[in-house]
Amino acid sequence: MAKSGTPSKVTGRGSARSVGTRRLLVDAAIETLKSEGYAGASARAIAERAGSNQGLIFYHFGSVANLLLAALDSVSADRLEQYGESVANVGTPSELVDAAADIFRKDLDAGYITVLVEMVAGASSTPGLGDEVAARIGHWKEFAQTAVEHSFGDSPLLTVLPSKDVAHAIVALYIGLEMLSHLDGDRGPALALFAHAKQLTGLFEATTGSTAMKETT
Secondary structure (H helix, E strand, O other), X not given: OOOOOOOOOOOOOOOOOOHHHHHHHHHHHHHHHHHHOOOOOOHHXXXXXXXXXXXXXXXHHOOHHHHHHHHHHHHHHHHHHHHHXXXXXXXXXXXXXXXXXXXXXXXHHHOHHHHHHHHHHHOOOOOOHHHHHHHHHHHHHHHHHHHHHHHHOOOOHHHHOOHHHHHHHHHHHHHHHHHHHHHHOOOHHHHHHHHHHHHHHHHHHHHXXXXXXXXXX
């Protein structure tokens, strides 16, 4: 049985009478996940960071797990909006790689992906959390798939490598690179992969013609 005040299980969403209080708690949960990880994201830790009462967490969200999911939703919505702006003018695979590398650097600096990584880590110990987190990662996959299809156009490559599978690989690689970068404190190997990807996409464009791909989008 989980101790009182710790992430226990995903339950029904609580009342939402105070938008301001909910926002304060969500922001505190985000920062707690970044600094303390899932294991340290207890009701007490989040409430102290928010300067609030622990009881308000359960009043507004029903459980700590639901609050943490709300934190993940908040981060995901913000990042997907930023990602959309970053790839809005992308027309070729190499431009997509450049945009992805820039996004990766910014996310590492701000610790945004840490929130997702910590929620993935916590899924194994919290009943029902895995399905909830997987559903949210699904939105990231959908975004990646759209970006891949837009930048590759009608390239025959996507008949060999379906865009859905490519998107799955991109999201998995992105999360894995973030985890490893934080684990050893060295982002060099991850950024080197983006550089190699840029070379490969440049070769691909030289072979197939990037202008034609832009005209198909």
